[in-house]
Amino acid sequence: MSDITLARLCEGPDRRGERRVHFFDAHQHDQGGTRKAFCGFTAHQTVLELVPDVAGLGCELCIAEASVGTQGRISGRGLPEDDPDSTVTYAVALRGEFVCHRVPARPVTDVYEGREVVVTECGRIAFLMFGTPPERYESCLDCRWPPEAPE
Incomplete structure:
Protein backbone atom coordinates (compact mmCIF):
# COMPACT_ATOMS: atom_id res chain seq x y z
CA MET A 1 0.00 0.00 0.00
CA ARG A 73 -11.62 7.40 -11.78
CA ILE A 74 -14.27 4.82 -11.15
CA SER A 75 -15.44 5.00 -14.74
CA GLY A 76 -11.99 3.84 -15.81
CA ARG A 77 -12.68 0.40 -14.35
CA GLY A 78 -13.62 -2.40 -16.72
CA LEU A 79 -17.39 -2.26 -16.97
CA PRO A 80 -19.29 -4.77 -19.12
CA GLU A 81 -19.65 -3.95 -22.79
CA ASP A 82 -22.74 -1.91 -23.66
CA ASP A 83 -24.97 -2.98 -26.56
CA PRO A 84 -26.51 0.35 -27.69
CA ASP A 85 -28.99 -1.47 -29.98
CA SER A 86 -30.46 -3.51 -27.12
CA THR A 87 -33.76 -2.69 -25.43
CA VAL A 88 -32.71 -4.65 -22.32
CA THR A 89 -31.44 -2.46 -19.49
CA TYR A 90 -29.74 -3.46 -16.28
CA ALA A 91 -27.41 -1.77 -13.82
CA VAL A 92 -24.05 -2.66 -12.26
CA ALA A 93 -22.66 -1.52 -8.95
CA LEU A 94 -20.55 1.64 -8.67
CA ARG A 95 -18.03 -0.12 -6.44
CA GLY A 96 -17.16 -2.95 -8.78
CA GLU A 97 -19.16 -5.82 -7.28
CA PHE A 98 -20.22 -8.29 -9.96
CA VAL A 99 -23.96 -7.88 -9.30
CA CYS A 100 -26.76 -7.05 -11.78
CA HIS A 101 -29.59 -4.83 -10.63
CA ARG A 102 -33.02 -4.34 -12.14
CA VAL A 103 -33.87 -0.93 -13.61
CA PRO A 104 -37.38 0.36 -12.80
CA ALA A 105 -39.88 1.06 -15.60
CA ARG A 106 -39.61 4.81 -14.85
CA PRO A 107 -35.98 5.19 -13.79
CA VAL A 108 -34.44 8.12 -11.97
CA THR A 109 -31.10 8.83 -13.65
CA ASP A 110 -28.17 11.20 -13.33
CA VAL A 111 -24.56 11.40 -14.50
CA TYR A 112 -21.64 10.36 -12.29
CA GLU A 113 -18.00 10.26 -13.42
CA GLY A 114 -19.12 10.80 -17.01
CA ARG A 115 -21.49 7.79 -17.10
CA GLU A 116 -25.23 7.53 -16.62
CA VAL A 117 -26.30 6.15 -13.24
CA VAL A 118 -29.74 4.99 -12.13
CA VAL A 119 -31.60 4.30 -8.89
CA THR A 120 -32.28 0.56 -9.09
CA GLU A 121 -35.37 -1.38 -7.94
CA CYS A 122 -33.61 -2.17 -4.66
CA GLY A 123 -32.70 1.51 -4.10
CA ARG A 124 -28.99 1.34 -4.90
CA ILE A 125 -27.31 3.75 -7.30
CA ALA A 126 -25.59 1.89 -10.14
CA PHE A 127 -24.23 2.40 -13.65
CA LEU A 128 -26.93 2.02 -16.33
CA MET A 129 -26.07 -0.64 -18.91
CA PHE A 130 -27.67 -1.94 -22.13
CA GLY A 131 -27.65 -5.52 -23.39
CA THR A 132 -27.20 -8.85 -21.66
CA PRO A 133 -25.16 -8.94 -18.45
CA PRO A 134 -22.01 -11.06 -18.52
CA GLU A 135 -22.37 -14.52 -16.96
CA ARG A 136 -19.94 -13.72 -14.13
CA TYR A 137 -22.43 -11.18 -12.72
CA GLU A 138 -24.71 -12.45 -9.95
CA SER A 139 -28.36 -11.42 -9.68
CA CYS A 140 -29.36 -8.92 -7.01
CA LEU A 141 -31.69 -10.73 -4.64
CA ASP A 142 -33.36 -7.50 -3.51
CA CYS A 143 -34.44 -6.19 -6.91
CA ARG A 144 -35.17 -9.47 -8.68
CA TRP A 145 -32.84 -9.41 -11.70
CA PRO A 146 -33.44 -10.91 -14.13
CA PRO A 147 -37.11 -9.95 -14.49
CA GLU A 148 -39.54 -12.82 -14.09
CA ALA A 149 -40.99 -14.25 -17.29
CA PRO A 150 -44.66 -13.37 -17.82
CA GLU A 151 -47.09 -16.17 -16.98
Missing part, protein backbone atom coordinates in the same frame (compact mmCIF):
# COMPACT_ATOMS: atom_id res chain seq x y z
CA SER A 2 3.06 2.26 -0.30
CA ASP A 3 1.73 3.75 -3.55
CA ILE A 4 -1.29 5.10 -1.67
CA THR A 5 -1.39 8.12 0.62
CA LEU A 6 -4.20 8.35 3.17
CA ALA A 7 -5.46 11.80 4.16
CA ARG A 8 -8.51 13.62 5.45
CA LEU A 9 -9.51 17.24 5.82
CA CYS A 10 -7.84 19.05 8.71
CA GLU A 11 -10.00 19.82 11.71
CA GLY A 12 -12.16 22.89 11.56
CA PRO A 13 -15.67 24.00 12.53
CA ASP A 14 -16.84 23.96 8.91
CA ARG A 15 -15.38 20.50 8.22
CA ARG A 16 -16.81 18.29 10.99
CA GLY A 17 -19.00 16.27 8.64
CA GLU A 18 -16.32 15.78 5.98
CA ARG A 19 -13.47 14.12 7.85
CA ARG A 20 -13.55 10.87 5.86
CA VAL A 21 -10.19 9.27 5.12
CA HIS A 22 -9.57 9.36 1.37
CA PHE A 23 -7.05 7.40 -0.70
CA PHE A 24 -4.70 9.34 -2.99
CA ASP A 25 -2.13 8.14 -5.52
CA ALA A 26 1.21 8.79 -3.81
CA HIS A 27 2.82 9.51 -7.19
CA GLN A 28 0.20 12.01 -8.32
CA HIS A 29 1.63 14.89 -10.30
CA ASP A 30 1.43 18.27 -8.64
CA GLN A 31 -1.54 20.28 -9.91
CA GLY A 32 -0.92 23.52 -8.08
CA GLY A 33 -1.12 21.69 -4.75
CA THR A 34 -4.53 20.18 -5.43
CA ARG A 35 -4.87 16.45 -4.76
CA LYS A 36 -7.51 14.14 -6.25
CA ALA A 37 -8.64 11.03 -4.35
CA PHE A 38 -9.58 7.74 -6.01
CA CYS A 39 -13.28 8.64 -5.56
CA GLY A 40 -12.92 12.03 -7.28
CA PHE A 41 -12.78 14.15 -4.09
CA THR A 42 -10.35 17.07 -4.52
CA ALA A 43 -8.73 19.37 -1.97
CA HIS A 44 -5.64 21.53 -1.71
CA GLN A 45 -2.80 19.79 0.13
CA THR A 46 -2.69 22.59 2.75
CA VAL A 47 -6.11 21.53 4.10
CA LEU A 48 -5.29 17.81 4.15
CA GLU A 49 -3.97 15.91 7.15
CA LEU A 50 -1.96 12.76 6.39
CA VAL A 51 -3.01 9.73 8.44
CA PRO A 52 -1.19 6.39 8.89
CA ASP A 53 -4.29 4.24 8.41
CA VAL A 54 -8.08 4.40 8.06
CA ALA A 55 -9.13 5.60 11.49
CA GLY A 56 -12.77 6.46 11.92
CA LEU A 57 -14.77 6.82 8.74
CA GLY A 58 -13.10 5.74 5.51
CA CYS A 59 -14.41 6.79 2.10
CA GLU A 60 -16.20 3.69 0.77
CA LEU A 61 -15.55 4.54 -2.87
CA CYS A 62 -11.82 5.06 -2.25
CA ILE A 63 -11.61 1.76 -0.36
CA ALA A 64 -13.40 -0.04 -3.18
CA GLU A 65 -11.09 1.48 -5.78
CA ALA A 66 -7.99 0.50 -3.80
CA SER A 67 -9.28 -3.03 -3.22
CA VAL A 68 -9.76 -3.74 -6.94
CA GLY A 69 -6.29 -2.40 -7.71
CA THR A 70 -7.25 0.62 -9.79
CA GLN A 71 -5.94 4.07 -9.16
CA GLY A 72 -8.10 6.72 -10.71
